[in-house]
Amino acid sequence: MQYHADGSAVARVWAALALVAATGFGATEPALAADHRVSPGSSTFECNSVKPGDTVTIASGTRGPLRIRNCNGTASNRIVIRNDPNGNGPAVIRQTSGTSGFVFNCNNCVGVDIDGSYKWKGAPGGKTYGIEVTVTGGGGPTAFLMVGGLSRFVTIRNVEIDGKWPAIAKDGNGIVVHDKAIKRSKYPSLWREGILIEDNYIHDVDGEGMYIGANYSAGELPLRNVEIRYNRVEDTGWEGINTKSMWSGNNTIHHNVVRRAGKKTSSTSEKEQYAGIKNNAGAVKIYNNWVEATGQHGIEVWSQQGPKTSEGRGPFEAHIWNNVIVDAGKLWRSFMGTSYGINVGAQSGVEKPIPYIYNNTIVNARQRSINVSSTAGGGRVNDNIVAGTGSNPIISVPGFVQLSNNFVGSISQVGFVNASGLDFRLTVNSPALNKGSSNHPPSDYTDARRPKEGGPDQGAYEGR
Numbered sequence: 001m002q003y004h005a006d007g008s009a010v011a012r013v014w015a016a017l018a019l020v021a022a023t024g025f026g027a028t029e030p031a032l033a034a035d036h037r038v039s040p041g042s043s044t045f046e047c048n049s050v051k052p053g054d055t056v057t058i059a060s061g062t063r064g065p066l067r068i069r070n071c072n073g074t075a076s077n078r079i080v081i082r083n084d085p086n087g088n089g090p091a092v093i094r095q096t097s098g099t100s101g102f103v104f105n106c107n108n109c110v111g112v113d114i115d116g117s118y119k120w121k122g123a124p125g126g127k128t129y130g131i132e133v134t135v136t137g138g139g140g141p142t143a144f145l146m147v148g149g150l151s152r153f154v155t156i157r158n159v160e161i162d163g164k165w166p167a168i169a170k171d172g173n174g175i176v177v178h179d180k181a182i183k184r185s186k187y188p189s190l191w192r193e194g195i196l197i198e199d200n201y202i203h204d205v206d207g208e209g210m211y212i213g214a215n216y217s218a219g220e221l222p223l224r225n226v227e228i229r230y231n232r233v234e235d236t237g238w239e240g241i242n243t244k245s246m247w248s249g250n251n252t253i254h255h256n257v258v259r260r261a262g263k264k265t266s267s268t269s270e271k272e273q274y275a276g277i278k279n280n281a282g283a284v285k286i287y288n289n290w291v292e293a294t295g296q297h298g299i300e301v302w303s304q305q306g307p308k309t310s311e312g313r314g315p316f317e318a319h320i321w322n323n324v325i326v327d328a329g330k331l332w333r334s335f336m337g338t339s340y341g342i343n344v345g346a347q348s349g350v351e352k353p354i355p356y357i358y359n360n361t362i363v364n365a366r367q368r369s370i371n372v373s374s375t376a377g378g379g380r381v382n383d384n385i386v387a388g389t390g391s392n393p394i395i396s397v398p399g400f401v402q403l404s405n406n407f408v409g410s411i412s413q414v415g416f417v418n419a420s421g422l423d424f425r426l427t428v429n430s431p432a433l434n435k436g437s438s439n440h441p442p443s444d445y446t447d448a449r450r451p452k453e454g455g456p457d458q459g460a461y462e463g464r
Contacts, residue, residue, distance in 0.1 A: 038066070047071035047079065052111060055080045058131065060087025060120055065095050065103050073111025075153040075194055081106070083130030085118040090160075092132045099139030099171060104131075108149035116158035117199070129160035129201055140169030140206060148179035150187075153194035163205030165237065173207035174233070175200065178214040178244075184221050192221040193249065197228045202236075208273075209233035209261070213244035216281055216306035216350075223282070224249030231256045237264045238273040240291075246282030247313050253277055253286045260331065262295020267335035274336050275300045275343075276328070281307065281351065285319045288445055288460075292422075295332055296339040298325035298362070301353045303346035314351040315377060318344060321359045322445045322460045324424055329366025329390075341365035341389070345373025355379040355401065359441055361424050361460040363411065364388040372397040380404070383436045385459030387411045387419075407432045407458045417464060425461045432458040 034054045038045045040063045050056060052073045058066070060083065073079035083091045093104045106114060116131030123130075133144045144161045147154055154177070161174040177195055184190075195212065202209040210228065214220040223246045233240040233256065240261035241253060262274025274295030277286060281303045291298040301318040320342060329339030341362035344355040354377035362369040362384065369386040372379075380402035386394055388411045397403050407414065415430030417423040426433055436456030444450050444462035452462050 043067065044069065047109075050079055052077035052079060055082055057082055057084050058091040058093075060084045060089045060091055062092040062094060064093075065101065065105075066093050067102070067105045067107065068109065069107045071106070071109045071112045073153075075111055078111050078113045078155075080113045080115055082115045083118050083120065085120060087120045088122065089120055090116065090128070090130045090132050092134065094133070095135045095138060095141055097138040098141070100142050102146040103135065103141050103144045104133045105146045105148070106151060106154070109147060109151040109154055111153045112151070113155040113157065114159065115155070116160075127158070127199070129158050131158070132160045132162060134162040135164050135169050135172075137168065140165070140171035142171070143173045143176040143211075144205070145175045147177045148182070150182060150190070151177070152192050155196040155198070156200060157196075157198050159200045161200070161202040161205065163203065165204045165206040165235075169206060171206050173211045174202040174205045174209045174236070176211045178211070178220055180214070180218060180220065182221055183219045185219060187221060190221055191224050191248070193224045193226075195223065195226045198230050200231045202231065203234040206237040208238045208242045209236045209240045209258070211242050213246060213282075215244060215304070220245070222247040224251065226251045228253045229255050233257070233261065234259045235263060236261045238262060238270075239275050239278045241277045242280070243278070243282065243284065244280040246279070246284060247307070248283070251282060251284045253279070253284060253289065255288045257290045259292045262331055262336070264295070265333060267333075271335065271337045272296065274331070276325070278302070279318065280304055281316070283316045283318070286323065287320070287441070288322045288447070290324050291328070292326045293330045294328050294339070296329060296336050297343040298328035298341045298365070299323060300343045301355065302344070303350045303353055305347065305350065307351050308349060309351055311351070316351055316353045317356065318353045319356045321357070321441050322443075323360045324445055324460050325360065325362045325365070326422065327364050328362070330364075332366055338371075339366045340371040341369040341386070343371045344376050346375040348375060352377040355381070357381045357384065358439060359383045359436070359444075359458070359460055361385045361445075362387070362389070363419065363424065365390060367391045368394060368396050370395045370397070372401050374398045376401070380439070382406060382439055383456075383458045385414055385432055387414045405435070405437045405458070407435070424459070425464045426457060426459065427464070433463060
């Protein structure tokens with residue numbers, strides 16, 4: 001049961017009296033959550049009076065840009081910013097004009113869940129997005145959903161970002177987590193950490209679908225313990241998912257669907273911003289993602305600008321497995337750089353990524369299916385299925401990277417169930433069945449156990 005802030009004191013008294021009557025003696029009063037309402041006419045909500053465990057409910061219906069500030073929950077007792085389960089529709093936050101700024105901004109939000117998963121009255125069955133962030137006019141915002149300041153331990157769940165690009169907006173990233181004003185030199189022991197982004201739908205944005213973290217040169221806070229899972233990202237001008245400066249902890253990008261990333265058709269000053277999933281300068285595990293039709297690489301792990309090797313931040317291990325990558329480079333334009341299924345490397349002099357690339361299925365990459373630069377560290381490339389790749393060498397790795405047991409052939413040679421229908425499971429006659437090595441993951445792209453029967457299979461799928 002929840003109580004509005006103006007009635008919470010009375011409710012707490014009644015709860016304490018009920019506890020005494022039930023037990024026969026006094027006891028410590030349990031913390032009861034209060035529900036704080038954000039009216040449709042409010043552009044700013046100050047969160048100072050909201051306690052850990054409380055909820056902040058955004059009224060259903062259409063409203064203008066919203067800024068929520070200074071929420072102080074904890075990692076274990078969160079403040080929940082939600083759509084109204086008693087409303088008649090989702091909370092729609094939209095910008096009607098202007099070419100900059102943030103449509104929905106959570107600034108200095110610590111221990112906060114931004115949660116659009118609540119079912120409103122009359123909501124359809126299945127997945128719904130109770131918070132929608134969009135535009136109806138103007139050139140487009142800097143970001144649609146921005147999490148900045150000293151924010152950490154933040155979850156973003158079941159939010160739809162409709163960027164209206166290119167019909168209306170000409171700018172804007174979908175979900176952004178960083179802040180140029182917060183410098184690691186001022187907060188040397190602080191991490192932007194405990195970030196979970198799940199079950200969101202981001203589409204038709206001019207920039208990145210997600211921009212999580214910042215370039216080393218910006219001097220912002222590094223990240224750790226970031227998880228990005230079960231999101232759908234479609235039709236972006238630049239990368240679908242872009243993470244940066246995840247220097248420590250357990251960072252994972254998994255079970256996402258990224259389609260048509262890197263769609264810009266005119267030349268820009270940036271030549272390397274058109275991948276499906278890209279991690280810059282950090283340790284990461286990228287697995288069980290579907291990446292389809294990109295401007296450049298399907299998945300890229302790269303170290304750019306820093307940290308320098310002398311700083312001792314590494315090694316940055318990059319584990320990439322069970323991904324299905326289709327048509328990497330299909331949207332390629334002449335102003336873009338190279339386009340590979342998976343690309344790993346580093347700028348000279350910075351901390352190197354160490355690639356472990358295994359059990360991926362890569363189909364119809366425009367150039368190489370897997371490319372590991374000589375600027376990367378050691379690692380291995382094994383048990384991948386590569387089919388229909390455009391140019392040789394199909395897999396290119398330096399001599400210090402272990403290369404073994406990959407299946408390279410035409411689409412027809414692999415024995416997919418229905419390649420034209422994007423069903424890349426293996427038939428019973430596939431030469432990749434039972435040919436995997438001992439360095440296999442415990443499950444496959446569908447989360448089925450591996451191996452099912454006999455030995456493990458090559459590629460992302462364990463048989464049919």
